[in-house]
Amino acid sequence: MSMRSLWATVTPMLVALLVLTTAPAAVHAQPREEATADNVFTGTLDVRMGQRVFRQQCGRCHGRDGAGGELGPDLTQGLSSASTDAGLFQIVREGIPNTQMIGISRRSTDQSVWMVVSYLNSLNDTADVDVPGSATSGQQLFAGKGNCNSCHMVNGDGGRRGPDLSRVGNRRELDELVSALRSPDEDVTPRWWTLRVTRENGSVVEGLRMNEDTFSMRLMDENEDLWSFSKSGVRSYDRVKTSTMPSVDGVLTDGEVDDLVAYLYSLRREES
Ligand code: HEC
Ligand code: HEC
Known part of the structure; x- marks a missing residue:
């Protein structure tokens, strides 16, 4: 009791x-x-x-x-x-x-x-949901104007600076996809934090925080090159907890955002 x-x-x-x-x-x-x-x-x-x-x-x-x-x-x-x-x-x-x-x-x-x-x-719902945009146009935006594939992989094709989106439709609802595109800084998991390291010679290296423990850290820069540092061997380092993903607001029209969302939502594993 x-x-x-x-x-x-x-x-x-x-x-x-x-x-x-x-x-x-x-x-x-x-x-x-x-x-x-x-x-x-x-x-x-x-x-x-x-x-x-x-x-x-x-x-x-x-x-x-x-x-x-x-x-x-x-x-x-x-x-x-x-x-x-x-x-x-x-x-x-x-x-x-x-x-x-x-x-x-x-x-x-x-x-x-x-x-x-x-x-x-x-x-587990595979029933049709009312999706406003066009998945075909969204797919073109993804690799074209949206430049999303520079960071995101879909079915083995694309960059590694963001999560693999091959099955994002299975794990995200429509409204979650919209907010992922419009407000990327909300809900950034530690996996996608950035490390900014200032080396002893004053030069700065910045990239996704791949690994960090008490003594060392590893990051991936925007060219997808990996860097390892020992914490005692650098001048300073910061964790940046905002997303590296730019918001689509002001970059894409509402219609284009609908299309991208329709495309992302269609990315799901088929039921066997
Ligand atoms: C301590 C870990 C643990 C927690 C907490 C837990 N589960 Fe599970 N769940 C498991 C494991 C392990 C299995 C696989 C069991 C087996 O071997 O069949 C499972 C199986 C299931 C299955 C069957 C999967 C299938 O393929 O049919 C469902 C449904 C499920 N869990 C739902 C839930 C829900 C809902 C909750 C919360 C109320 C929950 N579980 C909490 C560990 C957990
Ligand atoms: C500079 C790299 C970069 C670019 C460009 C980029 N993203 Fe992202 N994206 C990320 C990172 C990092 C995350 C994870 C952190 C977060 O939630 O914002 C993410 C998260 C997401 C998520 C959430 C994924 C999930 O598992 O919940 C979606 C959806 C997404 N991006 C779609 C897009 C689309 C569509 C575009 C193009 C308009 C795009 N991204 C452009 C880096 C990028």
Whole structure:
């Protein structure tokens, strides 16, 4: 009991979830077998809430966007363990016996579980989404006017100064793609930080931070050349936590951004 209330205090998000939930106690008290009911929590907002719960409780094993992590498998390429929503509900609620898959927190409501189920479905959704732009024009912009391929690889072709986008449509929703293009500085993971090193002779080397530990660091400059430095052997160094990617705002028209997004969204692994 005290553990639970402590947990609730340190987990404001979950508290918010509980508040949003209608009569959580009643829902919670239902026998597990009734989980075979249809999922009614399938709206866009439900998927969003499911995503939040997922990032809090599942992301450490399955990756923030469900694409797989060290401890848990990729959940975006079709799910082998369940073919129905009710089956998924069961797995999310109870976990998978004798595996590391522990399932959702005991105190989560059934409603939250259904929202997570909807989120998992959205990761595997191949149904047509209404995409405003033209993927064909977007593909031309990507290698042409947009100059995106100077930093990004798609199917083995392009630069290495940004993430490989061959399957970006599997891991990003449309609105996330739009904000990746318009506001690259939001949400830059440490993998894409920059290091700026001033050497003893005063010259500066700057590039993506490939590796860093207590004594040394490695970076890749804009020509994709790798540099290694020992920290004691340089005058100074800074980490730059903004993105090296330029925003498309003011560079591309809204129509061109739509086209690029349509192209990126089409980059996904085909279901087998
Ligand atoms: C401690 C790590 C861990 C956590 C936390 C975790 N999982 Fe898992 N999950 C796994 C592992 C490992 C498997 C593979 C189990 C097996 O061997 O079948 C798995 C399997 C699954 C599967 C079945 C995949 C398939 O192909 O059918 C689903 C669905 C799933 N997890 C969803 C979730 C959700 C949703 C959460 C959060 C509520 C979660 N997991 C939390 C480790 C974890
Ligand atoms: C100078 C190199 C550079 C250029 C040019 C560039 N990007 Fe990026 N891009 C990056 C880096 C680095 C990141 C990762 C950091 C971040 O999130 O901004 C990134 C992130 C992204 C992401 C998010 C990827 C993900 O996994 O979430 C998308 C989508 C993207 N870029 C698309 C584009 C498109 C489309 C263009 C052309 C209009 C472009 N980029 C031009 C370097 C670049």
